Amino acid sequence: MTSEAQPLPGASTLLAVDHLNVRTPYRTLVSDFSLHMAHGERIGLIGESGSGKSMTTTALLGLLPAGVTADGSVQLDGHKGNLLEAPESELMRLRGKDVAMVFQEPLTALNPLMRAGAQVAEIMLQHKLAPNKAEANKRAVEMLDAVHLPDPAQAARAYPHQLSGGQRQRVMLAMALANDPSLLLCDEPTTALDVTVQRQVLDLILELVRERNTGLLFITHDLAVVANMCTRVLVMNHGVIVEEGTTEQVFTRPQHAYTRGLLAASDLDAVDETGRLFTVASAQNYVPPVLGEDSAHQPAQAKIASPPTPTSAPPAVRVTDLVRTYTRGKTSLFKPAPQVKALQGISFEVAKGGRLGVVGESGSGKSTLLRILAGLDQPTSGSAVVAGNEVAGAKEQQLRELRQNLQIVFQDPMGSLDPRMTVGQIISEPLLVRGRNETASERATMVAEMLEAVGLPASSASRHPHQFSGGQRQRISIARALICRPQIVVADEPVSALDVSVRAQVLNLLADLVDEYGLTLVFVSHDLNVVRYLCDSVIVMQSGEIVEAGDTETVYRSPQHPYTKRLIDSSLTLRQELAGVA
Template sequence: MTPPTLSVRDLRVGSPFAELLHGISFDVAAGERVGLIGESGSGKSLTATSVMGLLPETLTATGTVRLNGVDANLLTAPERSLNQLRGNTLAMVFQEPMTALNPLMRVGAQVAEIMTVHHTEPGRRQAWERAVTLLAQVKLSNPRAAAQAFPHQLSGGQRQRVMLAMAMANNPQLLLCDEPTTALDVTVQAEVLKLLANLVADRSTALLLITHDIAVVAEVCQRVLVMYQGNIVEDGPVARVLTAPQHAHTQKLIAASDLSAVDARGRLHTRSRPVIVTPITPAVDSAQRTIEADATAAPILPHRAAHQHLERGGPPVIFNAVAGAPAIRVRALSRQYRRRGGGGLFAPAPVVHGLRDVSFDVAEGQRLGIVGESGSGKSTLMRILCALDRPSSGTVDVLGQPIGTASERQLRDFRSQVQIVFQDPMGSLDPRMKVRDIVAEPLHNVNRAEVRARVEAQLSAVGLDADVMGRHPHQFSGGQRQRISIARALISRPRILVADEAVSALDVSVRAQVLNLLADLVDEYQLTLVFVSHDLGVIRHLCDTVAVISDGRIVEGGPTADVLDHPLHPYTRQLVGAMPSMHQLARRVSN
């Protein structure tokens, strides 16, 4: 028999205080696509970094990790030997591209460097041209201009595509991907997953795909490993695990992944909500489940907009026009940037259009979802609504106050009424501050006793005990840090909450908890919610109205169910068609 490309036996990883991986074993054959799923902290990334020889010095690993054709245990191989393998025979795509890319190098040079270091191209010019080709293959628009950009000039999804291009540069024998599509919108995710599948098929490359998204595993992989608390608790073909999971933890993961399965209050199933967990069966029709979910969800507000298809180049249209004074009023909003370093030595810097002539209203108490691909303008719009950026033209009124002409003092008052929750809680929480100080930071002119009481109450509202107040952000999981971010955002009792990809980096069980928390808090505090996301399933679950942004323009909008079930614009139809459905995938993999 042909030996497997990757063979892991009795892998144990420990710190000075505890064992983190408890003797896991598995194989990945040549050309095989294996998914590794589990909650945050289950040991998925530790497994990948052990294979790559990238464990931090504070951790130790025992067991054997062997790569076909390499006569050495990778756990004990010298660093020089591992350096010859990394990026060539085995490659890895990390979850956080900004921490893996050099901020001082243009991205094209970083992709080309992979080939020049391993001498897979005869010269620098050939490596550069190959880098541009790879950037085109991962669907970066205008790849030659993108190659000239620095990492900070690209969106999160664009940076992740650069990482994929770097990993594929030398046609590796083994490709490890750690959450490679977390930051990608559904259309680009579908393209990238298809690209990954084609890569392993064309080159017989073994793929180990680490993700918290079961739908991604079902889309790409033939086999799935389920991890829980440092152990592999289930191993089997995707079709069997998806439709007939054996382990209780696998059943809970699948239940939490299904955003159409809700209780009588429209809340998702989580560990804290006792439910009868049943596996997804292909016989259940997804459209019927959606109808049942809509019947139990909160009633749609009467001010929601009619379904609109906004023609490009047509007359300006106000999406979601509201009678009376809206909470948010945007008219003819545009934002342009100049990309430095892309126009040559004497040529003017090229203009990048972040937003183009956007007009819409958001009523008090409305839940507006904003969807679109990476670079479409979602985050630009969010920053302007929160007065973190200024428009190039147009007007923005929030709670009756014009943002563009507001003084610094007026903006301080404004920010007590409008709060934001960012995608990456670790990047938005000061690592030197304790939780009590982080949550209390927005409070002003409040005595110490009242501050402590309000912080304790707010932490309790987001499901955290008071004893966490003396700890620092690095001592929490990703889901707990996001809860801290939400507590900080709500401590000043705002009227508007803006969430920018607030659950995209969370595993499915924690995502369900945070979405339930947001829904409960929005209802309790009567908040107006603007939720920016690339995940249409999350938008369908949480928002009553949706706006679809493409190339800086709102191309379609209206009641969420109407837009997603009956899209009018070709781009919206493309988004909906690319959205993975657990029930559709279950039917397909079982055939």
């Protein structure tokens, strides 16, 4: 690999970064980073948490946190000198005008007290690109129209909290592109979005940068997104670029073991000889996809979870005509309080030992369904029988029994683990309910066994959650969920916050434990590829209703409902994106 990432021959250089180092007084975060980008070029910067991706981009903008310094050279077409040595006044003129940034979480980047249109207009006025406020407001509505907001004039009058996640991200894009910057930096801009919205936002970014010949530096850990968006890729690991080349070269002929590992762990269509997903550690036998070989309907060697053998035993979960209606606060003296139908009479069963995937976007009713199954909420009408317990109208004693038989693994392990408790206390907590009589030493033995089962050393019991990585914390959550040997485990987006290599490990672990303990799994996710790998049956939810249900492979290969088809078409897989590159 060359020390300098070169742009396409014949194109003029937009950005030249040479030998960039980012340091704290104690360690180097980014080491000897070089990148030369042409006008209109689209480059993907990939790597996992802590690889130095975000530090690199904040260094380019002169926005490093206190105590972090950068040296080397950063030059932008149209600006004299090294931007790392430029005064703050010059950098302020540059940001938002020549270089713009779209962040991962739009809600934290937008001003909650300003209307969306005013925030777009303010950027133009700051850089004196609109003669007056009226003209800036008019152009702001045009920009909101350019990013395909359905009613731009109405969106301009809305506050950020009144817009959905996808709409807020479009407002951020409108702000970023308002002054026609020559370089757009995107830092994981679609990670928090539903799959169909993600696809729309990515298509939109691509369309806008192509139209304007804007250079794009796209930072993500999602390789399928890079295959979809970028012509060239830089792979970062521990602050160093380990591989660089065209998207096609890097993704089909990876040279570095780490790149190969990332590709292997990202490719949910490929499994090793034991039927497990590849991880960075097991990637040496992984065969990368061949360019132009569409495996949309022919997964490589994908493991298809086999449905449980039908028996006459009662199902682990039986939901019948389940309705949940919430009443919102009154908005008028004379009108009744508005009602929200979160679940509209849904019915399904999960056999003992079955693995059910529940897919659907935000607002589809997935979380409401989970809360009812776990006995954390009561249905308005209908029935939910979980491990032989009827949830509707159940007394606290019956719900206690239900919660011994059903445990939840949450999306964000940090949010669900008490930071003041040791790992041993966290995992043993479900054993401290009335009716159980293990001694302290028995509990300690059970904790040690569970830690072993999830691949953590028994010595972890004396440590606290903050001393572990995201993937390790999720293993702790799984250990806590399984310690009282429940019959049913409900997993709520348990891998969506994890890096791809860690995701593969946690999915393998879940699959192994489900088999080993004979568990029934209800797996909620917006990532259809994960559900396809892990679950034998699937229900697709939209607006509180089940629009399609069946065995996973049948639903994926021939979706009957247009919504299911849209979800599957929007979902990015590495192989399909590379097939489209040819």
